[in-house]
Amino acid sequence: MIEDLGVKGAFASITGQAMLQALLVIVIASLIIVAVQKVLPRVAEKLGGKPRLYLLASVPLLRLLIILATIVIVVPVLVKPSFENMVAIFGALALALGFAFKEYASSLIAGIVTLYEMPYRPGDWIEVDGQYGEVRAIGARAAEIVTPDDTVVIIPHSKLWNSLIANGNDGTDNLMCVADFHLEANHNVSQVRELLRDVAFTSREQKPGSLC
Amino acid sequence: MKDKTNDNKADSCLPGGLVPTEQWTLPQTSVRRSLKDAIRHALKQLRAGVSQTEEPFESMDELPELSAAQQRRLAPEPDYSHQAEAIACGLEQARSEGSLSRDVVCLVAPPFSGVQQALTRFSECGQSGSNESGKVWNIISPPDALLFDDQEASEWWDKQDLSRPWIIPELADFWLRRLSGLALVKELFRRIASGDMGAGIVGCSSWCWRYWGHYLESAQMSPWSPAPMDADRLGVWFTYLASGSGKSSVIARMTGDGLYVLPLPETDEAENSKSQKKTKYSNFLRDLAATSRGNPGVALAIWQRSLRARPDDDTKLDEAGDQSDTQSRSADCWVVPLGRLSLPSMPQSKESATGFVLHGLLLHNGLDTASLAVVTGVSAHELSLVLSRLKRAELVIQDSPGSDWQVTAIGYPTVRRHLQSWGFPLDQF
Numbered sequence: 001m002i003e004d005l006g007v008k009g010a011f012a013s014i015t016g017q018a019m020l021q022a023l024l025v026i027v028i029a030s031l032i033i034v035a036v037q038k039v040l041p042r043v044a045e046k047l048g049g050k051p052r053l054y055l056l057a058s059v060p061l062l063r064l065l066i067i068l069a070t071i072v073i074v075v076p077v078l079v080k081p082s083f084e085n086m087v088a089i090f091g092a093l094a095l096a097l098g099f100a101f102k103e104y105a106s107s108l109i110a111g112i113v114t115l116y117e118m119p120y121r122p123g124d125w126i127e128v129d130g131q132y133g134e135v136r137a138i139g140a141r142a143a144e145i146v147t148p149d150d151t152v153v154i155i156p157h158s159k160l161w162n163s164l165i166a167n168g169n170d171g172t173d174n175l176m177c178v179a180d181f182h183l184e185a186n187h188n189v190s191q192v193r194e195l196l197r198d199v200a201f202t203s204r205e206q207k208p209g210s211l212c
Numbered sequence: 213m214k215d216k217t218n219d220n221k222a223d224s225c226l227p228g229g230l231v232p233t234e235q236w237t238l239p240q241t242s243v244r245r246s247l248k249d250a251i252r253h254a255l256k257q258l259r260a261g262v263s264q265t266e267e268p269f270e271s272m273d274e275l276p277e278l279s280a281a282q283q284r285r286l287a288p289e290p291d292y293s294h295q296a297e298a299i300a301c302g303l304e305q306a307r308s309e310g311s312l313s314r315d316v317v318c319l320v321a322p323p324f325s326g327v328q329q330a331l332t333r334f335s336e337c338g339q340s341g342s343n344e345s346g347k348v349w350n351i352i353s354p355p356d357a358l359l360f361d362d363q364e365a366s367e368w369w370d371k372q373d374l375s376r377p378w379i380i381p382e383l384a385d386f387w388l389r390r391l392s393g394l395a396l397v398k399e400l401f402r403r404i405a406s407g408d409m410g411a412g413i414v415g416c417s418s419w420c421w422r423y424w425g426h427y428l429e430s431a432q433m434s435p436w437s438p439a440p441m442d443a444d445r446l447g448v449w450f451t452y453l454a455s456g457s458g459k460s461s462v463i464a465r466m467t468g469d470g471l472y473v474l475p476l477p478e479t480d481e482a483e484n485s486k487s488q489k490k491t492k493y494s495n496f497l498r499d500l501a502a503t504s505r506g507n508p509g510v511a512l513a514i515w516q517r518s519l520r521a522r523p524d525d526d527t528k529l530d531e532a533g534d535q536s537d538t539q540s541r542s543a544d545c546w547v548v549p550l551g552r553l554s555l556p557s558m559p560q561s562k563e564s565a566t567g568f569v570l571h572g573l574l575l576h577n578g579l580d581t582a583s584l585a586v587v588t589g590v591s592a593h594e595l596s597l598v599l600s601r602l603k604r605a606e607l608v609i610q611d612s613p614g615s616d617w618q619v620t621a622i623g624y625p626t627v628r629r630h631l632q633s634w635g636f637p638l639d640q641f
Contacts, residue, residue, distance in 0.1 A: 046560070047254060047633070173635035201427055202390050204568050204589055 014078050022074045029070040036062050037137075041122070053171055056122035060138040061115050067140070103158060107141040110157035114138065118171065119160060125168035125175055128155050177205070224452035225290065226298035228439025230306060233320050236641065239442040241502030242495075248551075249503070253629060256557050275467060275520040275546060286454050286462060286545050287516045290508075295330035299438075303413075306436070315411045316404045318435035322418045322641040323574065324509020324621045325438055331381040331415040349413075350378045354385040358393050365395035369403060378412040384420035384577035389587045394427075401428055418639035419574040437641075440506025443497035447476040449508060450515060466494045467520060467546045473497060499550050503625060505641060513621035518553055520546040556606040556623045558630045565590045565598050567634045570619065570627050573608065574639075578616035 037059060044055040079085045098105075120126045120143060124135045131153045133145035142156045159165070169175045183192060278286065299319070306312035321327040335349040350373050360368065372378070380386070380400075387397045401424070403409045416424075421435065441449065451474055454462040464474040471494035496518075504511035559566070568588040573579060579587060585595050599617060602608040607623035610616070619627050632638055 051254065051633075198391055198394060201423075202394070204389070204572070204587070 018077050022077045025070060025073050029066055033063050033066050053123055107156040107158040110160045111140050114157050119165050120167055121171050127166040128159055129163055224448055225294040227445035227448045230302035230436045231439045233435045233437045236437050236440055239440055239501035239506045245499055278519050278521055282521055283516055287519055288453055290326060290453060292326055292329040293333045295326055296333045299330055316409055318414045318416060318433045320416050320418055320421045320435040320437050322507050324507055327415050328382040331379050334379050350376050352378050352380050358388045360395040362395050365399040369399055374410050380414045382577055383414055383416040401431055417577045418641045422639045423575055441508050441511055442501050446497050446501055446511055463544050464547050467548050473547050496547055509621045510624050518548045520548055555626050558626055559601045559605050565594055567636060569598050571631055571636045573617055573619050578618040580616050
């Protein structure tokens with residue numbers, strides 16, 4: 001079947017030197033990705049406010065760009081970039097992904113969509129399928145969140161297609177805290193409201209104008 | 213003639229006069245300067261992560277700083293009595309023009325504007341004539357303890373002498389950000405709204421005003437503020453401060469290129485056309501106005517640090533300072549470009565306590581250690597560590613042990629910028 005698609009022909013011209021070159025490009029790209037993933041979050045920690053959020057959000061985007069650039073460089077090194085060869089390679093890839101890695105491909109594509117739509121960014125507090133936590137990292141296939149009890153939950157981006165995603169701060173540094181409390185039956189409503197307002201206003205975490 | 217002299221004095225010590233707060237605008241600056249500031253701020257934050265040493269104010273030039281005597285002569289602290297007179301003139305003018313009709317006037321100003329100090333001296337400098345009744349102003353001082361319930365707050369205000377015009381120099385001294393610390397100010401605003409307070413002036417720090425503006429959303433107090441200090445106003449004010457009796461002049465030039473900072477360009481067109489051909493002026497004052505966000509106290513603090521004297525000028529300037537004020541004289545000094553002055557840096561810290569402490573200090577216009585612990589919820593041990601780091605970085609100061617901690621004027625731009633980047637609510641100035 002692979003022969004029918006012409007893939008064998010497309011890869012027939014691969015030489016040892018070409019393989020080495022491609023491997024070198026992939027290694028360099030991997031190192032750059034690792035460096036980006038390690039350095040940028042550290043730099044972002046030093047900065048405050050919006051620059052920090054933008055820098056964190058740029059990490060997955062940069063990684064995607066590096067991966068795309070690597071593919072663009074590596075493919076012509078390995079195969080002659082003729083129309084027939086390209087059709088053969090991408091046809092085979094589509095077939096393999098369609099059958100064997102359907103869910104994986106779905107997550108990868110959703111990962112690209114998350115970079116564009118930004119339903120969550122590093123630093124956001126989100127809830128997906130009952131799991132609530134802070135987004136720690138956004139990978140190509142999945143996002144990592146850390147719950148308040150310090151558990152890391154991996155959420156595939158494909159959840160984007162069919163799950164409701166609740167985002168508490170949506171890229172800003174404001175997060176509303178909700179507290180339950182109980183009152184006796186015959187309470188004075190206005191007095192309680194006033195007291196609660198004062199409690200909120202005297203909280204050091206409170207931001208004027210953020211009260212309902 | 214006397215009135216005209218007073219008007220000129222008022223114009224010089226409070227350039228721009230008083231304006232309704234909603235008309236206050238930030239002094240303009242160039243895009244280049246804004247970008248430079250933003251990049252410098254980001255680099256400083258990154259550098260603070262690499263080196264953990266505190267960085268107080270630093271000058272990156274070789275010229276000697278002014279001696280204390282020279283500083284007193286060229287860039288002295290303002291005489292707040294004169295500022296009080298200027299404020300009284302401004303209010304009187306606003307009343308005569310009909311733009312101010314309220315009995316109780318709220319004067320809102322950013323920290324270091326000198327409004328609090330001026331209002332404290334309001335009764336000392338013969339302002340009795342500025343109110344219609346001709347009575348002497350009564351300064352209302354805050355109680356020692358600020359924790360009251362509503363009933364106690366009402367009783368406290370009942371005891372105050374409101375039969376004559378009154379002044380609250382700083383509203384921030386009347387409350388603490390905790391549940392039982394709000395009652396006095398709530399009761400004050402309730403009485404002002406109901407017209408029970410008579411005539412008075414409430415001075416208020418812009419940070420405190422921002423808080424109470426949100427707390428009392430429905431209260432429309434229409435506050436007034438000193439006009440922002442743009443380049444021209446700063447030039448007028450610095451000249452006025454240095455001139456003493458008004459008979460001397462100051463010549464200040466940039467150390468790098470020799471461009472003139474002071475005196476300001478002549479406003480008279482004929483004079484201007486002649487002199488401008490010869491004299492080239494620096495943008496220092498415009499940049500200083502933007503860096504200080506039009507805040508006179510901050511601008512003066514930076515101005516004091518930027519002035520330089522050549523070593524051989526020391527004796528001349530000291531001698532000039534000893535001469536009689538009635539003698540006409542001129543003094544030269546040199547000004548270091550803002551790019552060569554490094555304002556204090558924020559110490560790098562992962563704890564959020566630093567932000568709470570600085571925000572608490574600005575909200576309350578300074579607090580002692582015990583009150584700061586109550587307001588911020590930071591433990592005494594951690595608080596002492598944070599305060600000592602901020603003190604070494606020249607961002608906060610305590611005049612004497614046990615007294616209030618205050619944010620420094622030279623550190624205020626850094627503090628405000630960091631509070632903004634940490635997401636704290638800021639004042640509007």
